[in-house]
Amino acid sequence: MTDNKAQPIFSIRNVKKSFGDSRVLKGVSFDVFPQEILAVLGPSGCGKSILLKMMIGLIEPDSGEILFEGKRVSDMTLPEKTELRRRVGMVFQYGALFDSMPVRDNVKYGLREHYANALSEKEKEDRVRGALAVVGLAGTEDLLPSSLSGGMKKRVGVARTIACRPEVVLYDEPTMGLDPINTTRIGHLVRALAREMDITSVMVTHDMKLAFEAADRIVVINEGLVVGVGPPSYIQSHTDPRVKGFVEGQDPEWTEEDERLYGVS
Numbered sequence: 657m658t659d660n661k662a663q664p665i666f667s668i669r670n671v672k673k674s675f676g677d678s679r680v681l682k683g684v685s686f687d688v689f690p691q692e693i694l695a696v697l698g699p700s701g702c703g704k705s706i707l708l709k710m711m712i713g714l715i716e717p718d719s720g721e722i723l724f725e726g727k728r729v730s731d732m733t734l735p736e737k738t739e740l741r742r743r744v745g746m747v748f749q750y751g752a753l754f755d756s757m758p759v760r761d762n763v764k765y766g767l768r769e770h771y772a773n774a775l776s777e778k779e780k781e782d783r784v785r786g787a788l789a790v791v792g793l794a795g796t797e798d799l800l801p802s803s804l805s806g807g808m809k810k811r812v813g814v815a816r817t818i819a820c821r822p823e824v825v826l827y828d829e830p831t832m833g834l835d836p837i838n839t840t841r842i843g844h845l846v847r848a849l850a851r852e853m854d855i856t857s858v859m860v861t862h863d864m865k866l867a868f869e870a871a872d873r874i875v876v877i878n879e880g881l882v883v884g885v886g887p888p889s890y891i892q893s894h895t896d897p898r899v900k901g902f903v904e905g906q907d908p909e910w911t912e913e914d915e916r917l918y919g920v921s
């Protein structure tokens with residue numbers, strides 16, 4: 657999938673970010689190439705969500721730069737940033753669903769923001785129906801988020817993003833809190849969207865199973881720095897102790913009991 661001769665869509669160059677005395681990103685660099693699925697893997701609190709927010713101009717780096725198609729995101733005007741956010745959709749870590757709104761209105765939310773007058777109400781309804789069908793939730797328009805499982809809520813979040821037909825999707829922990837079966841399902845969905853809708857995907861996660869199953873390339877961040885970049889097979893056999901330690905570490909959210917329960921060998 658990855659064509660390294662292609663121009664990167666995003667270039668992250670020596671990005672640094674601190675909060676008070678806490679140096680979160682200490683000079684992170686990597687590229688995102690058209691149509692690849694890139695996983696950014698790193699422990700909790702290492703700055704993954706911050707990185708994604710910087711990519712769509714919601715947060716400024718302290719230094720370094722983020723280029724979208726060669727243009728610095730921090731130099732973009734407000735209309736350019738709005739256009740960037742239409743072309744680059746984000747699936748937020750906590751879903752960001754409105755509990756009081758049925759699935760239909762939750763999915764329509766992004767369309768209202770980006771296509772307020774450009775699409776008729778009928779076209780918006782069609783987009784909602786289409787996006788829900790793509791994520792395997794056809795017919796759930798009238799349900800409230802509270803009646804959905806965790807995995808279904810994540811997929812509503814994905815539907816909301818893809819209804820806007822973005823070229824790039826940034827997924828923030830798309831499998832957080834899901835069991836291995838639903839994790840695999842989300843991995844398949846990310847791959848299917850990438851293939852069928854030509855979507856470039858950046859997935860930040862601490863879920864190694866997801867990264868190894870779904871990504872074309874993996875960037876490993878540890879202690880504020882990129883410590884490994886490459887295809888899953890390369891990362892899996894990486895000899896650097898900072899990569900090895902993370903890759904071989906136990907995911908604290910999963911116990912042997914969970915694995916037995918869900919039939920993971």
Ligand SMILES: Nc1ncnc2c1ncn2[C@@H]1O[C@H](COP(=O)(O)OP(=O)(O)OP(=O)(O)O)[C@@H](O)[C@H]1O
Nearest residue numbers: 675680699700701702703704705706707749829862
């Ligand atoms: N607005 C903020 N003000 C102060 N500190 C912040 C702010 N946003 C993030 N941080 C801190 O920056 C660090 C990185 O945050 P971030 O949310 O990017 O981590 P993460 O890698 O996404 O973690 P997780 O896997 O738990 O989602 C954390 O220690 C967090 O407390």
Ligand SMILES: [Mg+2]
Nearest residue numbers: 704705749829
């Ligand atoms: Mg996060």
